[in-house]
Amino acid sequence: MDVTINGKAHRITMADDTPLLWVIRDELGMTGTKYGCGIAQCGACTMLIDGQAIRSCVTPVGSVAGQSITTIEAITDDAVGRRVVEAWVANQVPQCGYCQSGQVMAATALLKQNLKPNDQDVSAAMTNLCRCGTYNAIAAAVRQVAQG
Template sequence: MQTLTINGSRHDVDVEGDTPLLFVLRDTLGLTGTKYGCGIGQCGACTVILDGQATRSCQIPAESIGDAKITTIEAIGQDAVGKRVVEAWVGVQVPQCGYCQSGQVMAATALLQQNPRPSDDDIGQAMTNLCRCGTYNAIAAAVRQAAA
């Protein structure tokens, strides 16, 4: 049994300790906004915020989380920075297929929480999630707009 703090609520989950957080979120708790992409931590579709850091949830076993606070896309609008990011995403019309967008929004929110005025280089270094539609210019524009 693992106790996790997700989106401000504590959840007792009966999973094996090595179960990736991604599957705890999606399969055990029904929080399906966090997407499965590659399963090897490269694409970023599964990005959540773990104690303020953008984290690939497919790579984090439930037993290693401890008391860390997890934020998923389902709660991002409750955060002032996250709300600005979502508004910028819509304003710039970033999504095309949309599959990677929850992970992109989480990565952008974590960046702006840590660095409210990132340079273009900071954005490039932080926004490492893959977008098969190639909306990288729009993603960077949305991050800049959310930071303004």
């Protein structure tokens, strides 16, 4: 099967029901997206599929054929993604950093859909877990991007 990841076509040899996360990490060697829980609860594995945030640990690769997949490795190629990363750095969001690729992806998806989210929109969209508890810094970074 062929998939488009970060703007490049890739031929995938893994079975169609293999979670996208493992295809990205194990077959293609892109390790920026993390494994957290394996049940779509924590969000460490968040990627964008046609601009929508998805949990790649439970998304079969066969279900995304023909769609545009974006991983953390290419998020700064997107203008909104670049601004999110800059805000993450400016607000010193990461502590351990493990969940941050998923957090950045979720924030980018939100801001691509709603460039001026209110606090409720941010809370509703940013459901990824952060074991270090950097939620206030995450919200501040999202607000910084939203304010322009």
